[in-house]
Amino acid sequence: MASYQSVLSRFRSARYITAAVAAVFVVSTLYYIQIPAGHPPSDRFSSWNDPPRPWQRPITPSSPVWDARAAQVKQAYLHAYEGYLKYAEGYDELRPLSNTGINNFNGWNVTMYDSLDTMLLMDLHDEFSAALPIISKGNFRKIKNYKFPGATKLYVPFFETVIRYLGGLLAAHALSGEQLLLDKADELGTLLEPAFNTYKGFPVFAIDTNSTELAGGISGILAEIASCQLEWTYLAHTTGSKKHFRYGNQVIQSLVETMIERQGGMFPTNWNLQNGRPGGRDTLSVGAAADSAHEYLLKQYLMTGQKDTANLEMYLLSTNEMLTRLMYVTPNRQMLYITDTNGPKHMPSHVFEHLSCFFPGLLALGAHTLPLNLSIIDPSGLNPDAQRAYRLLENYDLRELHMAAAEGLATSCWLMYADMPTGLGPEIANMEPKSRPWIDVLEEWRRGGMRGPIPGLAATTPMPYTKPEQSKATSKPWDYVVRRTDYFLRPETLESIYIMWRVTGDPVWRERGWGIFQAIEKHTKTPSGYASLRSVVRVPAVQQDEQPSYFLAETLKYLYLLFIDEDPVPLDQWVFNTEAHPFPIFEWSNYEKFKFDIPSSRVRN
Ligand code: DMJ
Numbered sequence: 001m002a003s004y005q006s007v008l009s010r011f012r013s014a015r016y017i018t019a020a021v022a023a024v025f026v027v028s029t030l031y032y033i034q035i036p037a038g039h040p041p042s043d044r045f046s047s048w049n050d051p052p053r054p055w056q057r058p059i060t061p062s063s064p065v066w067d068a069r070a071a072q073v074k075q076a077y078l079h080a081y082e083g084y085l086k087y088a089e090g091y092d093e094l095r096p097l098s099n100t101g102i103n104n105f106n107g108w109n110v111t112m113y114d115s116l117d118t119m120l121l122m123d124l125h126d127e128f129s130a131a132l133p134i135i136s137k138g139n140f141r142k143i144k145n146y147k148f149p150g151a152t153k154l155y156v157p158f159f160e161t162v163i164r165y166l167g168g169l170l171a172a173h174a175l176s177g178e179q180l181l182l183d184k185a186d187e188l189g190t191l192l193e194p195a196f197n198t199y200k201g202f203p204v205f206a207i208d209t210n211s212t213e214l215a216g217g218i219s220g221i222l223a224e225i226a227s228c229q230l231e232w233t234y235l236a237h238t239t240g241s242k243k244h245f246r247y248g249n250q251v252i253q254s255l256v257e258t259m260i261e262r263q264g265g266m267f268p269t270n271w272n273l274q275n276g277r278p279g280g281r282d283t284l285s286v287g288a289a290a291d292s293a294h295e296y297l298l299k300q301y302l303m304t305g306q307k308d309t310a311n312l313e314m315y316l317l318s319t320n321e322m323l324t325r326l327m328y329v330t331p332n333r334q335m336l337y338i339t340d341t342n343g344p345k346h347m348p349s350h351v352f353e354h355l356s357c358f359f360p361g362l363l364a365l366g367a368h369t370l371p372l373n374l375s376i377i378d379p380s381g382l383n384p385d386a387q388r389a390y391r392l393l394e395n396y397d398l399r400e401l402h403m404a405a406a407e408g409l410a411t412s413c414w415l416m417y418a419d420m421p422t423g424l425g426p427e428i429a430n431m432e433p434k435s436r437p438w439i440d441v442l443e444e445w446r447r448g449g450m451r452g453p454i455p456g457l458a459a460t461t462p463m464p465y466t467k468p469e470q471s472k473a474t475s476k477p478w479d480y481v482v483r484r485t486d487y488f489l490r491p492e493t494l495e496s497i498y499i500m501w502r503v504t505g506d507p508v509w510r511e512r513g514w515g516i517f518q519a520i521e522k523h524t525k526t527p528s529g530y531a532s533l534r535s536v537v538r539v540p541a542v543q544q545d546e547q548p549s550y551f552l553a554e555t556l557k558y559l560y561l562l563f564i565d566e567d568p569v570p571l572d573q574w575v576f577n578t579e580a581h582p583f584p585i586f587e588w589s590n591y592e593k594f595k596f597d598i599p600s601s602r603v604r605n
Contacts, residue, residue: 063565069514070563074122076521076530077115077556080547081127083528084111096529097545105164105549106156107144109134114164115552116172116181117581121568122560128176135169136180140188141210155206155215158195159224163292163579164549166192166231171581173238182238189235193247200257200276201250203228218274222267226251226293227578229300234583252300256310259317264386266321267293269340285340286322287353292578294318295358298366299575305587306370313376315366320374320389322359323405327456328435330479334458335415336408336438337431350431352412352480354490357425358578360410361496363402368503369572372399392439395446400454403503405438408456410500413493414512418462419478420536423519425493428484432475465537485535489524489547491554491580498558502571513562520555554580 080094084101088094091101092110104110112131119128143154166188173181194212195203202225205216232248235241254276258267261277269290272279286294297315301308325346326338337352338359366372379390393401417425441455463478475481494513501509523541524530530551531543557580561569574582 066510066563066565069517070560072521073517073556073560073563074124076517076525077118077122077552077560078124078127079525080529080552080556081111081115081119083526084547084552087528093549094529094547095545096526096531096547097543099528102546103145105160106140107142108138108140108165110164111547111549111552113168114549114579115557116168117175118552118557118560120172120175121557128172132178132180135184138184140184140191143209153208153213153215155213156192156209157206158192158203159205159227161188161192162228162231163577163581164553166235167577167579167581168553170231170234170238171577171583174234174582174584185235186239186241186244189232189244193243196247196250198273198276200254200273201247202226202254202271202273202276203251204273218272219279220271220273221289222269222271222293223288223290225271225273226255226267227296229296230303230575230577230583233300233304237586252308252311255297255314259314263381263383264317264320264390265383266318281342282344282346283340283342284321284326284346285356286326286338286359287340287351287356290340291355291358294322295362295578298362299577302365302369303575303583303585305585309376312370316372316374316377317382317386319363319366319402320386320393323401324389324392324439325437327405327409327438328431329438329441329456330432330435330459332432332477333463333479334456335412335431335479336405336456336459337412337435338409339431350433350435351483352416352429352431354413354425354427354488354492357409357413357492358495360406360408360413361492361499363409364406364496364499364503365571367399367402367406368499370399372402374398392443396442401442404454404457406496406500407504410493410496410509411457411460413496414516415459415462416480417493417516417519418512419465421465421539422487422523422533422536422541423515424487424523424533424536424541426482426484426536427486427488427490428482429480430475430483432479435479482537485537486544487524487533487536489520489530489532489551489555491550491558494555494558494562495576495580498562499571501562502567510562513559517559550579 083096084094087099088101088111090109092103092105092107093101094111095102112134116128116131119125119131143156145154166185169181169185169188172178173185191209192207195207195214197214198204202220204214205220205224207214229248229251232244236245236248255267258277266284268278269283269285270279270281271277297311297318301311301315322338325341326348327336328339328348328350329336338356339348339350339352341348374390374394377390379387382390413425416429417423420426438456445452445455465478494516497509497513500506501513520530524533524543526543529547532546532548534542534544569582573585575585576582
């Protein structure tokens with residue numbers, strides 16, 4: 001870390017860039033001469049320290065209460081999965097009200113692939129073994145159904161296929177050592193790789209895996225173009241294929257170039273794949289269309305044994321802007337929340353999305369695993385906004401600040417469940433527009449001598465939200481109105497609650513998670529599975545005919561991991577992809593060498 005030069009300062013000189021490009025060209029040419037295209041090198045990447053598999057760990061003594069609660073989550077998983085097998089086997093997802101199946105993610109049995117690792121973590125080895133023959137027969141060239149808007153043909157959506165299928169296969173392989181799963185991951189990764197054939201190597205929206213035809217036009221959204229690095233790096237690592245490595249690494253390098261051009265800050269949500277640059281409306285968000293791209297900056301750094309510092313620097317530059325621009329405190333309850341901004345003047349929408357509730361967990365993960373300080377950034381190369389954020393934050397203990405933000409945000413995410421008559425959180429809330437930027441409140445506190453607790457963490461008591469019709473007229477006393485009442489069985493709040501529990505050891509997080517699980521059981525359970533809700537503010541709840549695969553992959557997995565006393569996937573040895581599929585952290589001592597040893601995959605079209 002000490003010898004690391006800032007991404008921004010490293011590339012500041014145009015002459016340096018020319019020399020670097022020339023060097024890459026020479027090395028690339030040599031590489032092509034030595035290693036024929038399509039032939040992976042025979043040597044595996046070395047120095048991987050295998051973390052112990054779950055069953056190799058010593059079992060810690062457990063408490064009967066939490067054991068019983070974990071057992072109930074396991075039963076919930078079995079109920080959901082058995083319902084899927086009974087009524088929807090061969091389809092992607094179960095429709096738990098009509099007891100039918102639906103193909104909405106290629107028709108390759110997404111629920112099965114997405115939850116293989118949940119089975120392993122829950123010791124459901126019979127279910128896992130029964131799935132393997134089906135997976136061995138899976139045909140990734142045959143797309144049964146994906147309704148791409150406006151298209152006449154069927155395509156595979158790149159992002160969803162990567163996080164659910166590829167991530168599911170890789171994690172299940174990591175947990176089981178089952179070679180079939182790695183072979184299928186290798187096959188699927190290879191079929192998806194033509195999607196990277198854009199100017200800067202960012203993947204397109206969709207691909208026909210049979211003909212390699214691409215679809216989706218020239219616009220891309222941040223989450224979908226920059227949430228595949230973990231999967232491709234880990235695939236490269238386990239197969240030893242530099243070809244796979246090249247695709248994930250090219251996405252990282254293109255992000256680095258953009259960060260250099262923008263001189264700090266967050267990556268905006270809308271991108272143009274033709275020039276590989278941000279384009280269109282200038283939206284900054286950690287929610288829909290952006291979320292996992294921010295997540296992968298930190299997680300890529302962690303998974304590769306904290307070697308790839310460019311990712312850490314991008315994470316710090318991004319979170320600097322999030323902490324100083326996107327976070328607000330409500331006037332009455334002092335709820336901390338994160339919103340998005342639009343346009344060149346960065347006007348806050350004051351919308352708080354359920355999807356953004358992964359973010360407190362991410363902050364806590366970073367604060368738990370890293371020293372977190374700004375010393376790796378050279379502030380002189382930053383744009384004025386990024387410099388302002390840097391100057392403000394250098395007055396704080398950054399790790400403490402990230403942890404405080406994590407606690408405040410995770411608490412708000414939980415409160416929005418606990419306030420509701422169903423005990424389940426809404427998809428979107430409009431927060432009180434008179435909220436103040438968190439950084440302003442923090443600065444007052446700092447200038448006042450930092451007396452008392454850090455501001456933004458005061459709201460901890462639920463307020464029963466009994467009259468939703470009144471809440472439409474005024475946000476008082478909740479400090480928000482529910483804008484979208486659905487509950488889609490999403491995992492984000494439970495994901496953050498799980499990480500907060502692991503990081504702090506404070507049992508309050510477990511109890512909050514238990515409350516949510518009871519609400520899931522009460523309102524979403526059907527005779528064949530679990531159903532999304534139309535409204536969290538109405539009791540009895542109105543159910544919708546869908547059971548998303550991420551409910552089995554993520555929501556139930558995080559609940560189970562929250563309640564078991566053992567820690568089969570410790571946060572300092574595993575990273576979860578954005579669909580909760582755990583990949584082991586590896587020590588890749590020659591990572592830098594491979595990084596600069598590879599040809600650029602940039603293809604002009
Ligand atoms: C999941 O597919 C992933 O967590 C993704 O990153 C966001 N959306 C859903 C769950 O809400």
